[in-house]
Amino acid sequence: MSRNAKINTLLLLLVAALAVLPLALGLGEGKEEPFAGADGQAEAAITEMRPDYEPWFSPLYEPPSAEVESALFALQAALGAGVLAYYFGVRRGRRQGARAAAAAAPDAES
Amino acid sequence: MHIAEGFLPPLHAAAWGVASAPFVVHGARALTREVKANPESTLLLGASGAFTFVLSALKIPSVTGSCSHPTGTGLGAILFRPPVMAVLGTVTLLFQALLLAHGGLTTLGANVFSMAVAGPWAGYGVYRLLKKSDVPLMVSVFFGAFFADLVTYCVTSVQLALAFPDPAGGVAGALAKFGGIFALTQLPLAVSEGLLTVLVMRLLMQSSKADLIRLGVAKLTASREATAR
Numbered sequence: 001m002s003r004n005a006k007i008n009t010l011l012l013l014l015v016a017a018l019a020v021l022p023l024a025l026g027l028g029e030g031k032e033e034p035f036a037g038a039d040g041q042a043e044a045a046i047t048e049m050r051p052d053y054e055p056w057f058s059p060l061y062e063p064p065s066a067e068v069e070s071a072l073f074a075l076q077a078a079l080g081a082g083v084l085a086y087y088f089g090v091r092r093g094r095r096q097g098a099r100a101a102a103a104a105a106p107d108a109e110s
Numbered sequence: 111m112h113i114a115e116g117f118l119p120p121l122h123a124a125a126w127g128v129a130s131a132p133f134v135v136h137g138a139r140a141l142t143r144e145v146k147a148n149p150e151s152t153l154l155l156g157a158s159g160a161f162t163f164v165l166s167a168l169k170i171p172s173v174t175g176s177c178s179h180p181t182g183t184g185l186g187a188i189l190f191r192p193p194v195m196a197v198l199g200t201v202t203l204l205f206q207a208l209l210l211a212h213g214g215l216t217t218l219g220a221n222v223f224s225m226a227v228a229g230p231w232a233g234y235g236v237y238r239l240l241k242k243s244d245v246p247l248m249v250s251v252f253f254g255a256f257f258a259d260l261v262t263y264c265v266t267s268v269q270l271a272l273a274f275p276d277p278a279g280g281v282a283g284a285l286a287k288f289g290g291i292f293a294l295t296q297l298p299l300a301v302s303e304g305l306l307t308v309l310v311m312r313l314l315m316q317s318s319k320a321d322l323i324r325l326g327v328a329k330l331t332a333s334r335e336a337t338a339r
Contacts, residue, residue, distance in 0.1 A: 011309045028175035038178040055116030059211035080163030087157035091317035
């Protein structure tokens with residue numbers, strides 16, 4: 001593995017460790033809902049502070065179940081990852097093409 | 111950082127909408143100008159938007175025992191400057207508001223302001239400051255992305271504190287409460303986002319050095335990344 005690839009792998013491992021450590025250390029223990037979303041907690045805090053507050057608008061479309069919602073989140077991530085992969089694929093192909101052309105050019109002249 | 115649909119009083123929702131609109135309009139102009147002037151940027155612009163799409167879909171556990179997600183706006187802000195990110199961030203937020211019931215149309219202005227305006231500008235500012243001093247490029251990139259992420263959540267906390275002051279502690283008390291929910295949770299995630307942005311920037315250094323030079327991110331000479339390969 002090149003030095004570059006090693007650094008990149010290390011970066012990924014660090015990110016994975018940061019995500020897994022809170023789970024492994026059980027930091028969600030003692031909570032009513034371990035590892036709930038912060039957005040939802042903020043909503044709960046609002047209703048707790050201002051029990052009289054009524055949301056005055058509701059979403060036009062709401063995923064009918066947690067499964068459908070997670071599917072749509074996965075779709076969002078997949079779309080993004082797909083475009084990113086396409087970008088790096090195109091770039092790699094162009095570089096290889098340029099290299100091949102450069103290697104072939106001297107032969108064509110002689 | 112998504113304030114749920116209907117969870118800001120109408121006056122606040124409208125005010126944040128008015129505050130965000132000029133940034134998005136200005137951003138849309140900057141975006142079309144960039145695409146017209148440099149058609150070869152389109153692909154990288156798409157990749158920057160895609161990075162935000164991926165990162166804001168990932169809910170990651172944090173030290174506070176709750177989950178939150180990165181924003182992915184630092185990368186685009188560093189590459190194309192913050193105005194462009196105002197547009198790309200708004201697209202992401204619209205997708206989530208319309209399809210996922212995550213965030214909302216009435217709170218779109220507030221969410222755009224935190225994630226697509228304040229975050230990118232803060233991150234870009236930190237990146238530029240560090241770049242002027244003599245630190246390695248990747249250090250500037252890391253802290254740029256770190257602050258773009260963290261500031262977004264701090265702004266959300268302020269927005270909620272202004273709208274819902276604590277009956278006992280006032281705005282400051284509410285800020286402490288919402289900050290505890292958002293900012294603290296976000297710290298390790300901001301580190302993750304910094305690391306991931308550095309990773310993508312390193313890959314771009316390998317694959318698209320010419321673009322990075324044109325965008326003023328990389329310099330022609332000083333690049334250990336290029337020679338190390």
